[in-house]
Amino acid sequence: MNQTKPIQIQGKPLGGGALPIIITPLVGKTTPAILEEVAAIVPKRPDLLEWRIDFFGGIGDSLAVIETAQAIRRAAGGIPVLLTRRNATEGGEPIAIAEAAVVEMYAAACQARCVEMIDYELSNAPDDLRRLREVSVANGIGLIMSYHNFQMTPDAATLDSKFADAQRLGADVAKVAVMPKDVQDVLALLAATDRARQTIQLPLISMSMGGIGSLSRIMGWVYGSAATFAVGKSSSAPGQIAIEDLRATLATVRKAVTGQ
Numbered sequence: 222m223n224q225t226k227p228i229q230i231q232g233k234p235l236g237g238g239a240l241p242i243i244i245t246p247l248v249g250k251t252t253p254a255i256l257e258e259v260a261a262i263v264p265k266r267p268d269l270l271e272w273r274i275d276f277f278g279g280i281g282d283s284l285a286v287i288e289t290a291q292a293i294r295r296a297a298g299g300i301p302v303l304l305t306r307r308n309a310t311e312g313g314e315p316i317a318i319a320e321a322a323v324v325e326m327y328a329a330a331c332q333a334r335c336v337e338m339i340d341y342e343l344s345n346a347p348d349d350l351r352r353l354r355e356v357s358v359a360n361g362i363g364l365i366m367s368y369h370n371f372q373m374t375p376d377a378a379t380l381d382s383k384f385a386d387a388q389r390l391g392a393d394v395a396k397v398a399v400m401p402k403d404v405q406d407v408l409a410l411l412a413a414t415d416r417a418r419q420t421i422q423l424p425l426i427s428m429s430m431g432g433i434g435s436l437s438r439i440m441g442w443v444y445g446s447a448a449t450f451a452v453g454k455s456s457s458a459p460g461q462i463a464i465e466d467l468r469a470t471l472a473t474v475r476k477a478v479t480g481q
């Protein structure tokens with residue numbers, strides 16, 4: 222089987238390498254609600270917590286963001302944190318602040334070193350992508366560049382170009398999440414992931430969403446996806462599986478696929 226490149230945090234691979242890492246979203250609106258989620262999720266031991274800050278009421282207040290990130294970290298028992306503002310055109314929650322303030326919020330979080338990774342969409346302005354690449358590198362924070370399509374699965378050339386764009390723009394990880402209309406679309410996403418594994422130097426994350434797409438959350442690592450998103454307390458996208466069920470299923474697939 223071809224190799225899946227591991228996601229690294231400050232030069233160290235995350236997870237044991239035998240299976241994809243499990244990322245669990247936090248979607249609370251307030252700091253206490255988020256900390257309640259963290260308390261419920263930490264015993265389930267995901268490899269990475271994704272703080273979906275587009276759900277957070279205090280997104281416009283960088284101090285509140287940094288203090289909440291620090292509180293998450295204190296409660297997370299060593300599990301690293303990925304900070305994600307998913308924009309509304311790519312499936313996120315509508316937010317009250319302009320893009321310039323979003324970039325400054327991300328920059329402040331990087332400078333405070335209160336998270337380990339950030340995620341920013343490839344569709345953003347080249348200057349904003351450049352700024353976040355610079356400030357994340359300067360502070361040792363990993364940068365995922367991502368593409369999401371909650372309506373459909375684009376053609377193979379478009380899928381290939383998203384992985385390639387992330388590499389060209391200097392990301393640490395390339396991520397693609399798309400919605401299938403049928404089983405062929407799930408295969409198209411898996412095939413694109415396998416092609417990217419052979420042509421792109423970066424670790425990859427990919428998934429097909431929705432009910433049928435959930436197959437990709439279970440077997441995407443066989444095609445090169447280094448991570449899979451699972452529900453700890455609340456879901457952040459259609460098709461996510463409960464972490465306990467996903468972990469058991471991944472172990473079964475791994476045993477069947479590798480014989481170990």
Ligand SMILES: O=C1C[C@@](O)(C(=O)O)C[C@@H](O)[C@@H]1O
Pocket residue numbers: 246271273305307340367369396398428430450457458459461
């Ligand atoms: O991009 C992704 C992937 C995702 O959309 C999913 O389908 O699991 C969930 C989001 O929280 C995350 O930012």
